[in-house]
Amino acid sequence: MSQELFSVRRNRLAVRLSVLRLTVTVLMVGVALSYWFIQVVQHNKFQQLAENNHRRSVALRAPRGILFDRDGTVLVENRYSFDISIVRELTTDLEYLINKLVAITGVQLRDVQDEIDRHSELPEYQPIVVIRDASLSQVAAVAARRFELTGIAIEQVPTRRYRVGTSAAHLLGYVGEITADQIASLDFAGLTDDAVVGQSGLEFTYNQLLMGTDGRRQVIVNSVGREVETIETNDPINGTRLQLTLDTDLQNAAEEAFAATGFSGAAIVLEPGTGEVLVMTSVPTYDPNAFALGIDMRSWQALNTDDRRPLHNRALQGRYSPGSIFKIVVATAALEEGLVTPDFKVRCPGSGVFHGQRFFCHLRGGHGELDMQGALERSCNVYFYTLGSMLEIDLIEKWAKKFGLNQVTGIDLPYEAAGLVPSRDWKQEVNDEPWYPGETISVAIGQGPVNVTPLSIAVMMATVANGGIRPIPHLLKAVDSGNGWSPVKTSMGGMVELSSETIQTLHEGLWRVVNGQGTGRRARIDGFDVAGKTATSQVISLEGRAKVEESNSEFEWRDHGWFAFFAPRNDAPELAGVVLAEHSDHGYLAAPIARHIMTTYLAKKDGRPLPEFPRPQTPVTTTNLVTEP
Amino acid sequence: MLERRLYSLIDWWLLTAIVAVSAIGMMMIYSTTYDETSQLVSNKLITQGYALVAGLIAFSFFMFLDYRVIANNSWVFYLAVIVALALVLMFGDVVGGSRRWLWFGPVNVQPSEFAKIALTILLAGYFAERSLRGVTFINLAFVGLVTVIPFMLIVREPDLGSAAGLLPVAFAITYIAGLRFRVLALLVMLALLTTPVAWTYALEDYQRSRLLTFLDPAQDAQGAGYQQIQAKITVGSGGLTGKGFLQGTQGQYKFLPVAHNDFIFSILAEEHGFLGVIVVLGLYLFVILRGLEAARSTKDRLGAYLVVGVISSFTFQVVYNITMSAGLLPVKGLTLPLMSYGGSSLVATLAGFGLIANVRMRRFTN
Numbered sequence: 001m002s003q004e005l006f007s008v009r010r011n012r013l014a015v016r017l018s019v020l021r022l023t024v025t026v027l028m029v030g031v032a033l034s035y036w037f038i039q040v041v042q043h044n045k046f047q048q049l050a051e052n053n054h055r056r057s058v059a060l061r062a063p064r065g066i067l068f069d070r071d072g073t074v075l076v077e078n079r080y081s082f083d084i085s086i087v088r089e090l091t092t093d094l095e096y097l098i099n100k101l102v103a104i105t106g107v108q109l110r111d112v113q114d115e116i117d118r119h120s121e122l123p124e125y126q127p128i129v130v131i132r133d134a135s136l137s138q139v140a141a142v143a144a145r146r147f148e149l150t151g152i153a154i155e156q157v158p159t160r161r162y163r164v165g166t167s168a169a170h171l172l173g174y175v176g177e178i179t180a181d182q183i184a185s186l187d188f189a190g191l192t193d194d195a196v197v198g199q200s201g202l203e204f205t206y207n208q209l210l211m212g213t214d215g216r217r218q219v220i221v222n223s224v225g226r227e228v229e230t231i232e233t234n235d236p237i238n239g240t241r242l243q244l245t246l247d248t249d250l251q252n253a254a255e256e257a258f259a260a261t262g263f264s265g266a267a268i269v270l271e272p273g274t275g276e277v278l279v280m281t282s283v284p285t286y287d288p289n290a291f292a293l294g295i296d297m298r299s300w301q302a303l304n305t306d307d308r309r310p311l312h313n314r315a316l317q318g319r320y321s322p323g324s325i326f327k328i329v330v331a332t333a334a335l336e337e338g339l340v341t342p343d344f345k346v347r348c349p350g351s352g353v354f355h356g357q358r359f360f361c362h363l364r365g366g367h368g369e370l371d372m373q374g375a376l377e378r379s380c381n382v383y384f385y386t387l388g389s390m391l392e393i394d395l396i397e398k399w400a401k402k403f404g405l406n407q408v409t410g411i412d413l414p415y416e417a418a419g420l421v422p423s424r425d426w427k428q429e430v431n432d433e434p435w436y437p438g439e440t441i442s443v444a445i446g447q448g449p450v451n452v453t454p455l456s457i458a459v460m461m462a463t464v465a466n467g468g469i470r471p472i473p474h475l476l477k478a479v480d481s482g483n484g485w486s487p488v489k490t491s492m493g494g495m496v497e498l499s500s501e502t503i504q505t506l507h508e509g510l511w512r513v514v515n516g517q518g519t520g521r522r523a524r525i526d527g528f529d530v531a532g533k534t535a536t537s538q539v540i541s542l543e544g545r546a547k548v549e550e551s552n553s554e555f556e557w558r559d560h561g562w563f564a565f566f567a568p569r570n571d572a573p574e575l576a577g578v579v580l581a582e583h584s585d586h587g588y589l590a591a592p593i594a595r596h597i598m599t600t601y602l603a604k605k606d607g608r609p610l611p612e613f614p615r616p617q618t619p620v621t622t623t624n625l626v627t628e629p
Numbered sequence: 630m631l632e633r634r635l636y637s638l639i640d641w642w643l644l645t646a647i648v649a650v651s652a653i654g655m656m657m658i659y660s661t662t663y664d665e666t667s668q669l670v671s672n673k674l675i676t677q678g679y680a681l682v683a684g685l686i687a688f689s690f691f692m693f694l695d696y697r698v699i700a701n702n703s704w705v706f707y708l709a710v711i712v713a714l715a716l717v718l719m720f721g722d723v724v725g726g727s728r729r730w731l732w733f734g735p736v737n738v739q740p741s742e743f744a745k746i747a748l749t750i751l752l753a754g755y756f757a758e759r760s761l762r763g764v765t766f767i768n769l770a771f772v773g774l775v776t777v778i779p780f781m782l783i784v785r786e787p788d789l790g791s792a793a794g795l796l797p798v799a800f801a802i803t804y805i806a807g808l809r810f811r812v813l814a815l816l817v818m819l820a821l822l823t824t825p826v827a828w829t830y831a832l833e834d835y836q837r838s839r840l841l842t843f844l845d846p847a848q849d850a851q852g853a854g855y856q857q858i859q860a861k862i863t864v865g866s867g868g869l870t871g872k873g874f875l876q877g878t879q880g881q882y883k884f885l886p887v888a889h890n891d892f893i894f895s896i897l898a899e900e901h902g903f904l905g906v907i908v909v910l911g912l913y914l915f916v917i918l919r920g921l922e923a924a925r926s927t928k929d930r931l932g933a934y935l936v937v938g939v940i941s942s943f944t945f946q947v948v949y950n951i952t953m954s955a956g957l958l959p960v961k962g963l964t965l966p967l968m969s970y971g972g973s974s975l976v977a978t979l980a981g982f983g984l985i986a987n988v989r990m991r992r993f994t995n
Contacts, residue, residue, distance in 0.1 A: 013933060016805050017925050020937065021918060027948050028914045032907060038865045038955055039903040046865020053862065054878045222882040 056125060056219050062212030063158035065239030067172065067202065069248045070477055074163055076172055081159040082134045084142055084152065085127035086116065091151030101152060104145065105138040107131055119193070127153050129194065160292040166285040168251050170313035171413060171475060173201020174291035199291070202242070202475060204414045209479065212239035243478040243485060245276035249610060253600035257593040258283045260613045263584050266314035266454045269577035269597055272462035272566060274490055275471030277411070279577065279597060282314040316416045319451040320580060323535030324379045324587070325564045326446025328464060328506060331372055333399035334387040335502040342372045342505040348382040354389050355438040376509030377518040379534070381445050388444025393435055396443060397423045402496045403460045404470060405452050410493060411473045419452035447538055454580045457564050462576035464506055465566035468498040507531055511569045523565060523591035525598055532565030532594070534587025558583040563590035567598060575601060638990045639692070643919045647967060647982055650912050651681055651975065654968030657897050660875050661889040673889060673970050680972030684979030691983030692990065699984070700754035700931055707775070710747040713740035714782040727786045739973035741791040744779040746981050748798050749938030751775055756806040757931035763807045772799050789836055790963035794942050801941030802934050839959050859885045861956030864898040871902030889970045891962060894954035913947050920982070923989035932988035939981035
């Protein structure tokens with residue numbers, strides 16, 4: 001090995017070492033720059049990702065507001081139920097976890113799978129509730145296998161409980177998971193898709209008040225999702241407590257009476273002076289508790305396809321022909337328009353010819369000569385045919401509208417239907433035909449194309465009782481957001497200008513319906529001047545009826561019976577309302593139900609024991625068709 | 630054998646830097662294994678402490694024993710390692726799907742960590758005795774053979790990361806010994822041609838999946854890609870100054886697995902930020918350049934080869950691990966020398982630096 005060669009090699013060695021040194025230095029600088037880029041330039045992004053990793057916001061459900069009746073009885077409250085949910089983030093084998101859960105809880109695999117699929121858009125860490133209101137044994141089974149069931153969570157949530165069950169179900173309403181449309185709407189801004197909101201009745205109307213504000217708990221979780229620490233807790237704010245105008249005792253009386261008679265139908269009783277709703281029932285009914293946890297598909301379909309339509313609130317969604325109750329409108333119109341005076345007399349021979357067509361009275365033998373009070377008392381059709389032909393449709397329409405029969409009453413409940421009062425324009429628009437004068441004759445006794453809701457009739461009776469002041473019916477009496485009860489301001493709906501003569505005639509005539517020789521005698525109460533009007537609401541036309549009668553009268557073709565009333569008949573009426581008994585044939589069968597509500601009212605007022613509903617005097621054959629309320 | 634003059638030539642700067650990095654490593658092991666509920670110092674920290682002491686003894690041994698004596702016995706070291714690796718495959722305990730450890734009573738040893746230094750000594754001794762005219766194909770064949778044997782044994786464990794650590798040793802020493810550029814080019818081409826074959830036959834499924842995951846971490850966010858994503862989040866969330874000692878969320882809440890081991894640098898980056906990263910990177914660079922300085926200063930080829938062999942595998946692991954810790958390279962079971970938890974690695978690394986100190990100390994005598 002020559003010295004020269006070695007030194008050449010040494011130089012080459014030095015060069016190659018320099019290359020290594022340079023390489024290492026460049027690499028390290030490159031690494032440092034990479035770290036600078038990730039740690040300094042992109043810091044915010046990764047800071048956020050790290051936060052998302054270990055911070056979770058857990059919703060604390062606010063219990064919905066409690067509902068009380070006017071006496072302070074709890075109608076709707078909350079209980080705690082257990083939800084079992086799946087947190088997909090925490091499981092590596094979702095399929096296995098679902099199967100395991102199904103095996104130990106005995107729920108349907110499909111239901112669980114459906115829930116997961118329905119919420120597949122949610123972030124992975126958000127629990128998806130798969131079993132609502134789990135039974136204690138289900139909760140115990142899951143809790144015992146907590147460690148092998150990583151990814152399954154049990155949560156306690158406040159759940160609605162309707163203490164009164166099916167009673168007043170239609171007006172209390174029910175709650176349900178928020179729908180996609182609702183999330184998109186402004187009313188429900190800020191709610192997530194697992195929120196439970198009012199979907200019907202007062203739960204819907206006052207949802208905003210009742211919901212309260214959900215709380216949040218900020219927690220730190222470790223990599224397996226276990227909560228390590230709570231950073232911050234915002235307690236939920238309970239929903240506002242609502243006191244209703246409803247009187248549970250009267251409500252029960254109404255429902256009990258419907259149950260005893262076996263009719264379906266509706267009853268509404270108001271305080272005429274204020275519009276406060278004391279009773280509102282719709283029969284048949286349903287149990288809103290079934291909705292509190294999200295109703296299952298089968299029950300929902302059963303309720304919706306039921307021919308008797310239990311979800312339908314007949315009191316304000318049902319539209320019926322008003323029958324003879326409409327005579328109150330016709331009488332008022334004739335008096336107020338100055339066409340007749342109260343002593344205007346008509347002789348009823350049992351029928352009359354108007355516009356070339358013969359129209360019959362319900363008493364084929366005729367009522368003889370009657371003045372207006374007598375015509376109201378005896379509900380003489382011929383008398384009102386005569387008034388109708390004098391008034392013509394425009395004036396009848398005018399006064400029906402003054403009583404509000406063509407519009408919603410403005411009650412604090414959703415989905416209220418408006419009645420239909422026919423007019424020339426309406427006929428032209430719908431049938432493309434002019435109004436025929438003969439049609440006015442039918443309308444004069446509340447038949448033909450007149451449709452009203454029971455609620456609008458109750459309001460009309462209150463208006464008559466008040467001497468023209470039309471109340472707005474409402475169910476909310478007072479609210480308590482945590483600072484004590486504050487009453488809700490009420491306002492009147494309007495004023496129907498009536499002369500004292502008109503008021504006197506109506507009051508006297510209607511009083512005689514119940515206390516004279518009229519059709520409402522079954523509502524008579526000693527010492528309580530009940531004024532009222534029965535009505536028969538034709539389900540089909542007279543011609544149709546003839547055919548049905550030939551083919552053995554079907555139940556569903558039977559006429560509805562109405563009884564509209566107010567009491568006492570003086571300057572300070574306390575009650576006004578209506579009872580509609582579907583397919584009861586005659587209004588006088590609805591009167592005992594109204595009477596029972598009123599006697600209960602009086603007994604309660606005087607501190608006497610509440611009465612039982614007397615056994616119906618006429619045999620009832622329809623019981624099997626109606627569920628008990 | 631230890632003359633007074635030699636004693637004064639011990640590279641205290643290098644030793645200080647090495648101990649400093651090890652101490653920072655232990656601090657991070659404390660952070661990653663700290664259990665808030667028991668408030669106890671973890672066993673891992675104590676084990677690492679013992680390993681540091683053992684490593685310093687190994688450092689002294691490989692420093693004071695003249696490296697020529699060591700090189701003369703290179704085959705002894707090499708064969709001992711080969712035998713140990715064979716024993717691992719036969720008798721090693723399976724931990725986490727692979728056999729890597731041999732148990733000697735209470736102490737377990739990972740022979741693959743010592744394969745690098747054994748190969749370094751063997752190749753340095755080999756080239757130091759060969760001609761200066763450059764590397765011949767016979768030389769290359771020898772290098773290939775003695776590298777492939779431990780490489781395959783370690784790959785079989787399987788532990789691709791540790792096996793890969795042998796390649797820089799073989800490559801760097803051959804390069805320094807005078808590998809020509811056209812031969813280098815030929816080798817690179819050969820490597821490129823064999824890659825598809827190796828992909829199909831030499832890699833295990835998990836290894837292939839790791840490499841694929843690296844190319845697209847999001848496709849397997851819960852599996853192998855998870856570590857890579859979490860590593861990046863860990864590093865990035867540290868920011869400029871870090872979240873503070875024991876205050877990291879990614880490490881403390883175990884979002885980043887095996888943080889005390891492969892991903893210790895990520896935790897350093899999280900808790901001490903970019904500034905901490907710069908300090909430690911600086912220390913590593915200092916250690917590497919200071920080591921290479923020993924190679925430059927020696928007049929003896931053997932010394933230079935030894936230093937380059939040790940430094941090359943050290944540098945490879947440091948750069949790879951730190952880059953991987955930021956989620957920028959595929960996740961491989963490759964620890965960070967001096968910092969990661971692991972006694973064998975620490976002892977072997979310190980033994981290697983003992984050799985470097987040895988060469989430097991004797992730069993005037995040999």
